[in-house]
Amino acid sequence: MAESNDRTVKPKKSTKARPGATAAATPTEAAEPAAPAKPVTRAKAPKPATRAKTAASDSATPATVAASANAAKPAKSAKPESRLAMVRRARRINRELAEVYSYAHPELDFRNPFELLIATVLSAQTTDLRVNQTTPGLFAAYPTAEDLAAADPEKVEELIRPTGFFRAKTKSIIGLSAALRDNFGGQVPGRLDDLVTLPGVGRKTAFVVLGNAFGVPGITVDTHFMRLVRRWKLTEQDDPVKIEAEIAEIFPKSEWTMLSHRVIFHGRRICHARKPACGACPITHLCPAYGEGETDPEKAKKLLKYEMGGFPGQRLNPPADYPGRPAPPLDAS
Numbered sequence: 001m002a003e004s005n006d007r008t009v010k011p012k013k014s015t016k017a018r019p020g021a022t023a024a025a026t027p028t029e030a031a032e033p034a035a036p037a038k039p040v041t042r043a044k045a046p047k048p049a050t051r052a053k054t055a056a057s058d059s060a061t062p063a064t065v066a067a068s069a070n071a072a073k074p075a076k077s078a079k080p081e082s083r084l085a086m087v088r089r090a091r092r093i094n095r096e097l098a099e100v101y102s103y104a105h106p107e108l109d110f111r112n113p114f115e116l117l118i119a120t121v122l123s124a125q126t127t128d129l130r131v132n133q134t135t136p137g138l139f140a141a142y143p144t145a146e147d148l149a150a151a152d153p154e155k156v157e158e159l160i161r162p163t164g165f166f167r168a169k170t171k172s173i174i175g176l177s178a179a180l181r182d183n184f185g186g187q188v189p190g191r192l193d194d195l196v197t198l199p200g201v202g203r204k205t206a207f208v209v210l211g212n213a214f215g216v217p218g219i220t221v222d223t224h225f226m227r228l229v230r231r232w233k234l235t236e237q238d239d240p241v242k243i244e245a246e247i248a249e250i251f252p253k254s255e256w257t258m259l260s261h262r263v264i265f266h267g268r269r270i271c272h273a274r275k276p277a278c279g280a281c282p283i284t285h286l287c288p289a290y291g292e293g294e295t296d297p298e299k300a301k302k303l304l305k306y307e308m309g310g311f312p313g314q315r316l317n318p319p320a321d322y323p324g325r326p327a328p329p330l331d332a333s
């Protein structure tokens, strides 16, 4: 992973680490280059009147604070954006998302690195909600790597069936538990090089564990992260490892973990894959892809998800400052 900006950009102040997200979360104001920003090249320029309406109509959601402050700014003329301007814009996106999602956190329930590692492996091809509804039963039966390594695969398959692909996932989590038992004394290692030796553990899973259970900064390039940084024109890459490297050049290392949470929160709640809720988005003024989704404020508001739309979140046990409702257990959903 590239770490080149870490030495040259010094964050001004620290942000309190979030439960389950132990990497430092630090605003980037002081890290910004000093040259004046150039206007972002927009795919579609919204009319100022539309933007003002966006802010006014979004008053019931946590996005309102940023939206009302930023929504009325008119788009400026299209002009190729310099690298410096792009970096300034990217860091501003991060700062504004930090205000909107001050409560951003990993959306998997876990109590220790082992639970986070297993939950992250189970989250492939399903929602964090489904994993969170499934893991309490699994961890009650097999609380440690030694327990899971020695488990009857058929019993594990039954317990994790709701997450889908349960046979392959059973093989993975029993296999990686055996590797933890045999090679790491039953403990989850806190180094990338060790984590990726575990069966079924790639860089994405490793960074989730490192960032949230060990406080080691990491960028999590999942489907939401990829989509959003490409929409924002922070990268044109489509390979996760290359995206990770380019994004690492833009942001200070201290921001990597919380940046990942904020971007993923935004992707899950507002900037959806198929129909982004542009009309209810608090960062329209920074987004070249404004207009790719629904721009009518009232219609966009109906697209909001989780706490932004007044619905439960994904965690059964969210952090205390989560403004939404906890997810229901499996038998209640």
Ligand code: SF4
Pocket: 231, 270, 271, 272, 276, 277, 278, 279, 281, 282, 283, 284, 287, 288, 289, 290, 291, 292, 293
């Ligand atoms: S919702 Fe629309 S305006 Fe907001 S970040 Fe996504 S594409 Fe850009």
